[in-house]
Amino acid sequence: MMFNERIEQLRKEQGLPLRKLAAALDIDTASYCKIEKGERRARKEYIPVIAEFLQADYEELLTFWLADQVTAMVVSEKELSNKVLNIAKENIKK
Numbered sequence: 001m002m003f004n005e006r007i008e009q010l011r012k013e014q015g016l017p018l019r020k021l022a023a024a025l026d027i028d029t030a031s032y033c034k035i036e037k038g039e040r041r042a043r044k045e046y047i048p049v050i051a052e053f054l055q056a057d058y059e060e061l062l063t064f065w066l067a068d069q070v071t072a073m074v075v076s077e078k079e080l081s082n083k084v085l086n087i088a089k090e091n092i093k094k
Contacts, residue, residue: 002071003064004038010054011036024053041068 001009011021022032025046034040042050047065051058070088074081 001064002038003042003061003068004036006061006064007042007050007054007056008036010056014054016054021050021053025049041072 007021011018018033018036019029022029025032031040035042035046042065044065047061048058050056051061070085074084077084
């Protein structure tokens with residue numbers, strides 16, 4: 001699951017319209033809609049606002065957001081992506 005899919009799922013579960021979450025983020029509805037569609041990336045500073053508004057776990061949303069960032073960086077190098085991720089994993093352990 002991607003970040004955009006998770007926030008859409010949470011919003012729909014609560015029956016909230018796009019415009020309310022967009023207003024909480026102080027962006028227009030069209031921009032927020034693009035975030036949920038995966039056409040635009042959410043800014044990191046949106047995550048605590050979204051988590052609070054949707055009464056969701058901040059760490060879970062941050063994890064999805066970070067995974068999306070990593071995926072976007074390595075997706076164009078599919079043959080090397082596993083090597084890259086393994087090196088990154090080893091570097092994080094240090």
